[in-house]
Amino acid sequence: MEGGWHMPDSAVRDASTSAAPAAIEGFPAEQVLGFLREMLVYRRFEQKAEEAYAIGKIGGFCHLHTGQEGVALGFVGPLRPDDYALSAYREHTLALAKGISARAAMAELYGRVGGCSGGKGGSMHLFSAKHNFMGGWGIVGGQIPLATGLGWAARYRGEDRVCVCFLGDAAVNQGSFHESLNMAAIWKLPVIYVVENNGYGMGTAFNRVTTTPMVEKSRAHGIPAHYVDGQDVLAVWRLMEDLLDRVRKGAGPQFVDAETYRFKGHSMSDPVSGTYRSKEEVESRVREDDPIAHVRDLLIQSGHLTRESLERMDEEVRELVEDAADFADRSPLPPEDSLHEFVYSDMDVHGRLFFDGRGG
Amino acid sequence: MDGGAEMAVMTYRDALNEALAEEMERDDSVFLMGEEVAEYDGAYKVSRGLLDRFGDARVVDTPISELGFAGLGVGAAMAGLRPVIEFMTFNFAFLALDQVINNAAKTHYMTNGQLHVPIVFRGPNGSALQLAAQHSQACETYYVHAPGVKLVNPATPADAKGLLKAAIRDDDPVVVMESELLYNARGDVPEGEHVVPLGVADVKAEGTDVTIISHGQMVHVALQAARTLEKEDISAEVLDLRSLRPLDMEAILGSVHKTNRAVYVEECWPFTGIGAQIVALIQDEGFDDLDAPVQRITQADVPMPYARNLEKQSKPDAARVVDACRKVLYRN
Numbered sequence: 001m002e003g004g005w006h007m008p009d010s011a012v013r014d015a016s017t018s019a020a021p022a023a024i025e026g027f028p029a030e031q032v033l034g035f036l037r038e039m040l041v042y043r044r045f046e047q048k049a050e051e052a053y054a055i056g057k058i059g060g061f062c063h064l065h066t067g068q069e070g071v072a073l074g075f076v077g078p079l080r081p082d083d084y085a086l087s088a089y090r091e092h093t094l095a096l097a098k099g100i101s102a103r104a105a106m107a108e109l110y111g112r113v114g115g116c117s118g119g120k121g122g123s124m125h126l127f128s129a130k131h132n133f134m135g136g137w138g139i140v141g142g143q144i145p146l147a148t149g150l151g152w153a154a155r156y157r158g159e160d161r162v163c164v165c166f167l168g169d170a171a172v173n174q175g176s177f178h179e180s181l182n183m184a185a186i187w188k189l190p191v192i193y194v195v196e197n198n199g200y201g202m203g204t205a206f207n208r209v210t211t212t213p214m215v216e217k218s219r220a221h222g223i224p225a226h227y228v229d230g231q232d233v234l235a236v237w238r239l240m241e242d243l244l245d246r247v248r249k250g251a252g253p254q255f256v257d258a259e260t261y262r263f264k265g266h267s268m269s270d271p272v273s274g275t276y277r278s279k280e281e282v283e284s285r286v287r288e289d290d291p292i293a294h295v296r297d298l299l300i301q302s303g304h305l306t307r308e309s310l311e312r313m314d315e316e317v318r319e320l321v322e323d324a325a326d327f328a329d330r331s332p333l334p335p336e337d338s339l340h341e342f343v344y345s346d347m348d349v350h351g352r353l354f355f356d357g358r359g360g
Numbered sequence: 361m362d363g364g365a366e367m368a369v370m371t372y373r374d375a376l377n378e379a380l381a382e383e384m385e386r387d388d389s390v391f392l393m394g395e396e397v398a399e400y401d402g403a404y405k406v407s408r409g410l411l412d413r414f415g416d417a418r419v420v421d422t423p424i425s426e427l428g429f430a431g432l433g434v435g436a437a438m439a440g441l442r443p444v445i446e447f448m449t450f451n452f453a454f455l456a457l458d459q460v461i462n463n464a465a466k467t468h469y470m471t472n473g474q475l476h477v478p479i480v481f482r483g484p485n486g487s488a489l490q491l492a493a494q495h496s497q498a499c500e501t502y503y504v505h506a507p508g509v510k511l512v513n514p515a516t517p518a519d520a521k522g523l524l525k526a527a528i529r530d531d532d533p534v535v536v537m538e539s540e541l542l543y544n545a546r547g548d549v550p551e552g553e554h555v556v557p558l559g560v561a562d563v564k565a566e567g568t569d570v571t572i573i574s575h576g577q578m579v580h581v582a583l584q585a586a587r588t589l590e591k592e593d594i595s596a597e598v599l600d601l602r603s604l605r606p607l608d609m610e611a612i613l614g615s616v617h618k619t620n621r622a623v624y625v626e627e628c629w630p631f632t633g634i635g636a637q638i639v640a641l642i643q644d645e646g647f648d649d650l651d652a653p654v655q656r657i658t659q660a661d662v663p664m665p666y667a668r669n670l671e672k673q674s675k676p677d678a679a680r681v682v683d684a685c686r687k688v689l690y691r692n
Contacts, residue, residue, distance in 0.1 A: 353507075
């Protein structure tokens, strides 16, 4: 159930003898190898988080992105460093994709001072202003107006930055979604709204809570809609490059239905399968629809990957993730005297800000 | 602090307008957004003339989407702009409360100081006249409850101008509650640079026998009560908090130390109202100065009724404040 990315022996034998073409579906082979490695980092990072959660090193809610790596890489990879990205609470790998180090992300999951939010945010609130990764938000749909505002700021200042806003399928039933898309359309804001459509809002199948298809959700607001198979990172990357180009040139907001699948439970406290989806369904999607296996197979078939090179790559990735976990382990807990720090920008003000008898 | 400044007599509404215009002139990152703020000149005309002066990129009419444009403002503030978000009234701002509490107030903390949210949420608040249950209520408690939020509620045109300017310059989310019944109130306002720092209370009338503490339009009820008490030879001090968070505890305790008696007047409901907090603080930190239990005068514990007589009955008035003062002075 870890995802079907393991190397099948049969594939290796067939691949290593043929001459390798320079490009795979229009992408340089080196770039596709890079995609595989990056998505392996995401997969291994989440596996490590799962292990750490099981032994109590990570607390609270923890929502894994396993199975949705193609969406993370394909939509975030083509961004410029000054472009904004933000999501709800299933955002670990999106943060990695935007440039937050595995160390800083893992330490945040551990609630340590070396975390990207200093240990005050946790799994659901990863931030890095430096990388323009703007969260990490815990209320379904609550981040959509924020993304709209980031796009507003870019337009207000005459910048050609773009904001990509991730949301889950269930969030399109929130008022915040429709209010935001309407405003983004009125003011032609440079925002790309990406629905990571994994088919379930927690345990409720999307088709039980709507009567219209996902790609129609932006139609009432006059925002162009696009569909993409989120398990095909090459297709996602191509679409995103095209959308970024259009939006930077002033095309206004875009809406994407990225079909994907969550290989794990809604959160760590939710079984992988159960009352709302069958074991068979999950097993078949994991077997047939793994974004990492998809790229791996392309690389094998084109002669750019062997069992040995994949194992070397995976070994490096495992080391990187182990290093992140070691860093998180070694990073201290936030100092107790930082409890009230950063509630307000300036604590040295007239009057009293805190009423617990403890704050400054 | 503005000694020698030229004064102009103007309404509370125009003082707010002047603050907005001056801050927009001073700082390009300030913009005003809300329902009817631009072409209509503001539902209460606070933004009159600003569209012509600053253009539609900075004075922005929105759809009726309180949650949406409040959140848009928070996002813009995260990017470093200084949005002023107008709620047509705070009655409508409940729809946006998630964005104010969960997003605006917590972001600086959750990001460990990486992001600031320098935003102002402003609009009329408090009881109005015969607007009934959903358009006539005081909303302070919902906001000041949350760490990360600052809140001011001016009682005079001068304070309206000075506090709004301070709020716009502040790096944190500030809720500026304008008292709906005060928009036409007139008073002296210093011209040009006039900034009233957050967290500084103001003695609106000096006295020695009892302290009446209040904020916003209830300050005028307190002043009216003080004038009545004067005829009974009772000297009441009226302390206008101006800012609820940060709160000027020094001013509260200093006045209670002088008078030994306190009455709180507010338009919020009594249960967990502002007065409940003030009473607790005075008890914790000024108990030895008290000669009588602190009294609270609040809105009646009912939704605002429409009928004129019931509405009047439900609201704090000077007579009830006078009674409370007599009670803490054991004169009834």
